[in-house]
Amino acid sequence: MTDQTTDHILRMSGITKTFPGVRALQDVTLSVRRGEIHAICGENGAGKSTLMKVLSGVHPHGDYEGEIVFDGARCEFGGIRDSERAGIVIIHQELALSPQLSIAENIFLGNERSRRGIIDWNRTNHEAAELMRRVGLRENPVTPVADIGVGKQQLVEIAKALSKRVRLLILDEPTAALNDEDSAHLLDLLRGLRQEGITCVIISHKLNEVTAVADSVTVLRDGRTIETLDMAGGHVTEDRIIAGMVGRALDNRFPPHEPSIGEEALRIEDWTVHSPTQPGRKVVDGASLTLRRGEIVGLAGLMGAGRTELAMSVFGRAYGTDISGRIFKDGRPVRIRTVRDAIEHGLAYATEDRKRYGLNLIDDIRRNVSAAGLAGLARRGWVDEREEYRVAEGYRRSMNIKAPGVSSVVGKLSGGNQQKVVLSKWILTEPDVLILDEPTRGIDVGAKYEIYTIINRLADQGRAILVISSELPELLGLCDRIYTLCEGRITGEVPRREATQERLMHLMTKGQEQPS
Amino acid sequence: MSSITPAEAAAGTGAGAGEPGEPRRPGRVSLGGLSLNLRSSGIYIAFALIIALFSVLTDGALLQPQNISNIIVQNSYVLILAIGMILIIIAGHIDLSVGSVVAVTGALAAVLMVDMGLPWPAALAVTLVAGGLVGAWQGFWIAYFGIPAFIVTLAGMLLFRALTLTVLGNQGIGPFPDAVRTLANGFTDGYLGNVGLGPLGGADLFSLLVGLLAVAGMVAAQWRTRRSRAGYGQAVDPVPLFALRMTAGAALILFLVVQLARFKNLPWVLVLLAALVLGYSLLAGRTVFGRRIYAIGGNLHAAVMSGIKVKQVVFWIFVNMGVLSAVAGVIFAGRLNQAGPTAGSSFELDAIAAAFIGGAAVQGGVGKVAGAITGGLIMAVINNGMSLIGSPSERVMLVKGAVLLAAVAFDVWTKRRAGTAR
Ligand SMILES: Nc1ncnc2c1ncn2[C@@H]1O[C@H](COP(=O)(O)OP(=O)(O)OP(=O)(O)O)[C@@H](O)[C@H]1O
Ligand SMILES: [Mg+2]
Numbered sequence: 001m002t003d004q005t006t007d008h009i010l011r012m013s014g015i016t017k018t019f020p021g022v023r024a025l026q027d028v029t030l031s032v033r034r035g036e037i038h039a040i041c042g043e044n045g046a047g048k049s050t051l052m053k054v055l056s057g058v059h060p061h062g063d064y065e066g067e068i069v070f071d072g073a074r075c076e077f078g079g080i081r082d083s084e085r086a087g088i089v090i091i092h093q094e095l096a097l098s099p100q101l102s103i104a105e106n107i108f109l110g111n112e113r114s115r116r117g118i119i120d121w122n123r124t125n126h127e128a129a130e131l132m133r134r135v136g137l138r139e140n141p142v143t144p145v146a147d148i149g150v151g152k153q154q155l156v157e158i159a160k161a162l163s164k165r166v167r168l169l170i171l172d173e174p175t176a177a178l179n180d181e182d183s184a185h186l187l188d189l190l191r192g193l194r195q196e197g198i199t200c201v202i203i204s205h206k207l208n209e210v211t212a213v214a215d216s217v218t219v220l221r222d223g224r225t226i227e228t229l230d231m232a233g234g235h236v237t238e239d240r241i242i243a244g245m246v247g248r249a250l251d252n253r254f255p256p257h258e259p260s261i262g263e264e265a266l267r268i269e270d271w272t273v274h275s276p277t278q279p280g281r282k283v284v285d286g287a288s289l290t291l292r293r294g295e296i297v298g299l300a301g302l303m304g305a306g307r308t309e310l311a312m313s314v315f316g317r318a319y320g321t322d323i324s325g326r327i328f329k330d331g332r333p334v335r336i337r338t339v340r341d342a343i344e345h346g347l348a349y350a351t352e353d354r355k356r357y358g359l360n361l362i363d364d365i366r367r368n369v370s371a372a373g374l375a376g377l378a379r380r381g382w383v384d385e386r387e388e389y390r391v392a393e394g395y396r397r398s399m400n401i402k403a404p405g406v407s408s409v410v411g412k413l414s415g416g417n418q419q420k421v422v423l424s425k426w427i428l429t430e431p432d433v434l435i436l437d438e439p440t441r442g443i444d445v446g447a448k449y450e451i452y453t454i455i456n457r458l459a460d461q462g463r464a465i466l467v468i469s470s471e472l473p474e475l476l477g478l479c480d481r482i483y484t485l486c487e488g489r490i491t492g493e494v495p496r497r498e499a500t501q502e503r504l505m506h507l508m509t510k511g512q513e514q515p516s
Numbered sequence: 517m518s519s520i521t522p523a524e525a526a527a528g529t530g531a532g533a534g535e536p537g538e539p540r541r542p543g544r545v546s547l548g549g550l551s552l553n554l555r556s557s558g559i560y561i562a563f564a565l566i567i568a569l570f571s572v573l574t575d576g577a578l579l580q581p582q583n584i585s586n587i588i589v590q591n592s593y594v595l596i597l598a599i600g601m602i603l604i605i606i607a608g609h610i611d612l613s614v615g616s617v618v619a620v621t622g623a624l625a626a627v628l629m630v631d632m633g634l635p636w637p638a639a640l641a642v643t644l645v646a647g648g649l650v651g652a653w654q655g656f657w658i659a660y661f662g663i664p665a666f667i668v669t670l671a672g673m674l675l676f677r678a679l680t681l682t683v684l685g686n687q688g689i690g691p692f693p694d695a696v697r698t699l700a701n702g703f704t705d706g707y708l709g710n711v712g713l714g715p716l717g718g719a720d721l722f723s724l725l726v727g728l729l730a731v732a733g734m735v736a737a738q739w740r741t742r743r744s745r746a747g748y749g750q751a752v753d754p755v756p757l758f759a760l761r762m763t764a765g766a767a768l769i770l771f772l773v774v775q776l777a778r779f780k781n782l783p784w785v786l787v788l789l790a791a792l793v794l795g796y797s798l799l800a801g802r803t804v805f806g807r808r809i810y811a812i813g814g815n816l817h818a819a820v821m822s823g824i825k826v827k828q829v830v831f832w833i834f835v836n837m838g839v840l841s842a843v844a845g846v847i848f849a850g851r852l853n854q855a856g857p858t859a860g861s862s863f864e865l866d867a868i869a870a871a872f873i874g875g876a877a878v879q880g881g882v883g884k885v886a887g888a889i890t891g892g893l894i895m896a897v898i899n900n901g902m903s904l905i906g907s908p909s910e911r912v913m914l915v916k917g918a919v920l921l922a923a924v925a926f927d928v929w930t931k932r933r934a935g936t937a938r
Contacts, residue, residue, distance in 0.1 A: 318821060343823040357821045360814035362881050371811055372822040378804045385802070389748045407751055425822070 009034040009199050010055075010168060015066035017050055017059060019412065021404050024050040025064070026223045032168070032216075037190055037200045039210040041241055042220035043444040044416025045402040048203045049093060051220070052170050055201075056090035057083040070168070087167030091157045091174060093203075093415055093442070094355060099146035103137075104128035106145050107160045131159040135189055149303050151182030158189065169193065170201045173415070175209060176442045177352075179303045179470040187213045205416075205444050206471075207238040219244035246446045254477035255449060257456040261480065262293035264331060265464035266347075266433045271325035273306075273313040273488075283309045283320060285488040291433055291464035296455060298479035299468045300504050306488040307468045308352060311435045315349040316342035329432075343372060346432035350422050352441060352468070358422040361411035365403060366392040368410050368421050373428035395424035400450060415442040423451065427458065434458060437468045452478055472501045484508045558926060559875055560764075563890050563897075570901030577904050578897070581779035584772065589701060589851065591896040592785040593618065593844035593860075595889055597867035598874075599796050600840035602888035603833045605871045606800070608813040608880025609665035611834070613654065613672030614841045614867055618860030619680040621647050621845030626689035626855035629696065636693045644842045650676065651838020655831040665834075673864070681857050690854030699788070700850030703781040719777035726782065727773025730790070731766045738762060785847060792840075797885045809833060813880030869916070870895060873923040894919065 010032040017025040025047045032038045040048050053059050055068060057077030068075045070086055077083045080090070097106050104125045113123040128141040137155040139148055145156060154174055161169050171190075175183040187209060190200050204210055210217060211231065219226040219241065226244050229236045273284040284306045291297050301307045312319035314327065316339035327334050329345050336342045342349070351357040359368050369392045370377055377388045392406040399420040403413055410421055419442060426434060436455070440448045455478065459465050469475050475482050482499050484492040484507035492507035570578045577583060597614050604611050621643050628639035650672075657668045691697075708721040738758075746752045753761065776782055800806040808829045811819045819826055844863070849855040874891030876883035895916055902912045 315821075316823070338823075338825075339821060340823040340825060349821070351821060356815075357817050360811055360818055360881065362814050362877075363810065367807065367810075370807075371818070371824075374804050374807060381803050381805065383802055383804055383807060386744055386748050389745075389750055393749065405749075405751060 007034045008032060009071055010201075011067075011069045012051070012055060013067050013069075015051065015054055015064060015068075017047075017054055017064040021408075022412075024223055025054070027225075028066070028220065028223070029225045030218055031228065032199060032201060035194060035197050035199055036215035037194055037202060037213055039214035039217045040201060040203045040220065041205075041207070041210060041217055041245055043245055044442075044447055045414035046220040046245075046444075047223040048220055049172055049414065052090055052172055052201065052203065055083070056080060056088055056170060058090070084164050087165060088170065089161040089164055089166040089168070090170040091154075091161060091172065093172040093176070095150075095153055095157055097145045097153055097156060100144055102142045102144055103132065103139060103148070103156055103159075104141035106156055107131060107163055109160070111163060127163070128159070131162050134162060135159045136185065149182075150177045151179070151185070151303055154178065154182070154186060155189070158186075166198060168199045168201065170203075172203045173205065173442055174202065175204060175206055177438075177470075180472065182303060183209060205442060205448075207241055207445065210241065211236065211238055217241060221245060221247060242445050245444065253445070253449065253473075255453045255456055257296075257459075259294055259296065259459060259480045261295045262462060264290055265293045265329070266291040267328040267331075268314060269326045269328070271310065271314065271327075272323065273309055273320035274322040276319070276321045283488055284313065287325075287485070287488070287490045289483055289490060289493075291466055293432075293462045293464050294459050295481065296459050296465045296467060296479045298475035298482035299466060299485060300472065300475055300482055301485035301508055303470070305485045305508065307485055308437055309488075310485065311349055311437055311466070311468060314342075315339060315347055315435065318349075343429055343431075346430075347435070348372070348426040348429050348431035348433070349435040350426045350437060350439060352437040354418050354422045358425075359410050359418060362409065364407045364409055365396060365401065365413075365421055366406040369395055369406070369424045369428060372425050373430070376428070376430075391428065392424075395420075395428070399424055399454070400447065416444055416447055419443055420447070420451075423454070427454075431463060433464045433466070435466045435468070438470065439467060440469070440471075440474065448474075472504055475499075475504070476501065484510075486510050558930070559873070559887055559890050559894075559923070562923070563894050564764075566894055566897055566901075570897060570904075574901055574904045578901050579771075579775065581775040583900065583904070584775050585779050585783060587893075587896050587900050588786050588789075589783050590900075591892065592700075592783075592789055593848045593851075594863060594866045594870065594896075595789055595892045596792060596840055596844045596847070597863055598870040598888040598892045599792055599885055600833075600837035601867040602871045602874070602876055602883050602885055603796070603800065603809055604665070604837055605868070605876045606813045606880060606883045607809050607830060607833055608816065609658065609830065609833075610868065611654075611665065611669045611837050612864050612868075613650075613669040613676060614837065614844075615860040615863035615865075616673045616676035616680065617647065617650050617838060617841035618845040618848055618863055619855075619857070620650070620676040620683070621842040622849035622855040622859050623680050623683045623689065623857075625696075625846045625849060626692070627683060629693055630689050630691070636695050640696075640846060643846055644839050647838040647840075647842025647845070648835050649838070650841070651835040652831070654838070655834030658834060659827040659830040680859075684855065684857045686857060688852075688854035688856040690849075690852075692850050692853055696846060696850040697853060699784050700847045702784055704784065704787070706781055713774070713778070716774065716778060719774060720781045721777075723773055723777035723782045727770055727777070730773075731769050734765055734769070735762050788843075793885060793889055800885055805829070805832075810881055813882070815881075866892070866895060869920045873920055875923075875927060877927070878924070891923070 008031050010030070012028065012030040015025050015028040028047070028051055030051065040051070042048050054064050057079045060078045061076035070088065075086060098109065101109070107128045108124055113120050113127060125141045132139065132141065135155045135158050137152055137159065139152060145153060175186055178186065190202070190213060193200060202214070214231050216231055217229045217236070219229070229241070267290045269288045271284055271287045272282060275281040275283050287310055299307050309319050313323050316336055317323055318339055327336055334345055336345055355361065360371065366389060370388050374383065377384050377391065389406065395401070396403065396406050401417050401420045403417065410418060413421070423439065439455070440451055443451060455465060455467070467475065467479060476499055480496050482494050482504060483490055484504055486508055491510045494503060567578070601611060601614065624646055625639055625643040628634045628642055629636055654668050654672050657663045658665045704722065706720045706722060710718040711721045711724070713719050742752050742758060800809065808824050811822065811824055812826055812829060816826065845860065848859055870892035871883060871888045872891065873894055874884070874887030874889070876888065898915055898919065899912060902915065
């Protein structure tokens with residue numbers, strides 16, 4: 001093929017990148033056509049993020065082998081600054097915004113609009129407003145980033161990229177933390193950018209989005225390029241991509257499950273939580289719900305509906321002030337005032353924000369897995385290292401955590417594998433009630449299936465499970481019963497056979513204007 | 517232009533100097549087939565090099581029996597403080613007040629023993645409790661009230677110095693009872709008499725036996741740990757590296773003991789120090805409490821969400837620091853045979869420097885008791901060696917500052933090369 005017929009803006013070839021003990025990429029090739037949306041798919045730890053870090057200079061030239069040709073020129077980036085100068089901007093899996101700074105300040109962070117070292121606030125806010133309009137972000141430029149939702153924060157990142165005259169925009173799992181509505185908006189935005197001639201590379205585990213938006217898909221498996229699929233014509237299906245990712249066909253997205261539902265395990269009545277930052281605002285408002293042994297219950301709601309806040313406030317008041325309401329465990333009223341109380345009463349909460357609340361990133365798998373259940377692995381205050389190792393190794397195998405061993409540092413694992421460590425940590429505490437907040441965020445389809453299987457198994461052991469998820473298909477496929485939450489209030493309770501996406505969506509948005 | 521096949525590209529760039537078949541391991545060096553982790557063993561290698569350097573510079577005076585004994589006795593209190601400090605730094609805090617706490621507890625001990633004539637064991641107990649209360653006071657503000665440790669202990673530094681001056685006025689109190697002086701300055705008796713060591717002359721048999729026992733205990737314990745770890749499949753040092761480490765450790769202990777046995781037997785503070793190092797190493801590495809300290813320093817939020825009683829743990833490590841400061845206070849006063857108003861000044865800086873030279877991370881979550889001790893000994897050897905060759909004190913300070921900076925820079929550098937820090 002010659003340059004005339006296909007105009008490639010980017011060619012990466014023979015990329016090999018090794019970390020101590022791990023070969024993350026081996027002889028990877030990636031060709032991206034000018035002006036297309038190019039998706040990269042692959043299982044957790046396949047090397048997607050690493051490939052993009054190589055491209056954007058996070059792993060500088062000399063740290064990897066292979067060649068990068070961008071826009072006809074061979075590139076040897078020594079750092080992010082170099083790649084940004086060339087017009088390549090990466091938005092990482094974990095957003096890198098400064099929460100206390102305003103939207104405008106964040107957009108121009110490191111790239112300040114200034115005259116002789118003095119920031120020109122007029123120009124900053126004015127240009128920010130212009131960029132925000134381009135990405136469809138309707139907010140005041142001086143609002144602190146902490147005060148806007150994750151979906152909007154993602155838009156701030158894109159506005160920031162646009163301010164740098166981006167030509168190739170890399171998005172690493174941009175929609176992982178977004179609900180369907182925000183995701184749809186983001187994908188529309190990418191289509192708009194394509195119109196403007198900006199090339200996008202997007203990493204995503206949400207294959208429906210990939211098939212909806214991508215022009216080509218490159219599949220990575222175990223650090224190698226498997227294939228590049230041309231999506232034109234629409235004959236490439238999700239199942240086709242999955243087959244490339246896992247090397248075999250996956251018949252079912254959800255394992256079959258016959259629930260055997262028992263006694264009530266946890267009942268929450270009239271639960272009200274106030275915001276710690278905005279006095280007087282009720283984040284959760286008179287919520288009541290019941291979880292039974294052996295049952296998998298879903299909690300659906302839009303971003304900001306108060307799902308995480310509800311879960312964290314129940315879990316030992318880890319969130320919120322001025323909390324009122326009653327908790328019954330196995331039918332008896334209990335007082336749960338600290339996280340320790342919650343754990344001792346058999347509750348577990350696996351966070352959605354694993355880097356902030358879930359893991360000690362500088363420590364290894366073994367000690368992260370045992371962090372919450374260490375008491376059970378110790379005798380008279382002394383840790384039984386052998387037992388701890390055995391247990392952690394067991395989870396590494398059964399959860400299929402991709403790492404050379406349990407002495408691997410958690411911060412170096414891929415996102416999905418970190419998630420499995422968080423799950424292992426809470427399963428180890430042998431909880432009666434397990435609250436899973438976005439348990440499959442950033443997890444590939446194969447591993448999702450594994451995690452669903454694990455959730456089913458936990459339910460079959462007689463545990464009550466509450467799953468919080470922004471992906472409605474996941475709730476529909478997994479849960480026996482689904483509550484909907486809207487603006488802090490429980491607006492519905494739907495058994496599995498009556499649940500549909502439309503019905504849930506309706507309940508989740510009740511109280512808002514219904515779009516006609 | 518851009519139609520390059522992967523094979524050509526791979527051949528053409530020549531990007532990697534490393535062999536393609538072997539993942540490169542940054543931060544590691546190969547020594548005759550032995551692969552060493554520079555980050556964790558760098559400090560011990562540096563210590564060995566510094567000893568070698570000063571042995572040459574001082575014509576061997578550094579390693580003379582009496583000088584070794586001096587180094588230990590003169591630095592014991594800073595090393596004791598470093599043990600408490602490393603726990604605080606691992607948890608992500610700092611304690612600037614320890615110098616003043618040393619002074620105030622020394623003064624209290626003097627008042628109790630000399631002015632009030634209390635029997636020394638009772639006075640010692642009261643002093644240690646007082647140290648614990650000082651730590652509890654600071655731990656309360658830090659853990660339960662949420663004031664940063666830097667501020668609380670900066671205030672403590674002034675408060676407890678002021679208290680010392682109030683108690684002592686402008687003069688010292690002394691002399692101390694014999695028992696306290698022996699603990700601070702004295703040596704074990706020659707319970708079993710002397711033996712001849714050929715050309716080395718006579719040496720105390722008891723000290724030698726203690727040394728041999730220590731070596732045997734160390735090797736046995738390490739071997740057991742290694743075997744059980746290997747037994748459940750955890751990565752362990754390969755046998756040659758293990759043997760090298762054990763030989764080096766044994767040689768160090770035996771050399772130390774032989775030299776001390778030739779001089780005046782074992783200093784009591786060395787016995788105390790060895791017990792503290794052993795005890796606190798186990799506490800940090802093997803107990804639930806120790807694990808919690810690392811978890812808190814590594815990620816405070818995650819620790820809270822794991823049900824760790826963070827406030828309690830932080831409170832107790834400050835109480836512990838107070839008690840250890842009191843121990844150091846009594847020993848320091850006992851060694852000078854007088855409690856003085858300026859006692860302990862700038863000890864906090866020495867203890868903090870020891871911890872960081874010994875590999876603690878500024879952000880918390882990382883560090884080892886043995887590392888802090890080694891860091892403290894590095895400073896001690898530099899102090900002692902430079903004074904032996906007659907360097908002026910400003911030059912000693914300069915070198916210590918440079919060593920601290922270099923040690924932390926090295927740590928950051930190896931971390932960056934290993935790809936953890938971005
Ligand atoms: N800094 C690092 N040090 C050591 N190993 C690393 C480092 N970064 C990544 N790895 C390893 O490289 C492999 C690929 O990781 P990468 O983050 O690229 O996966 P990914 O495809 O993005 O997965 P996910 O979908 O879970 O985000 C993994 O095995 C990971 O453990
Ligand atoms: Mg990734």
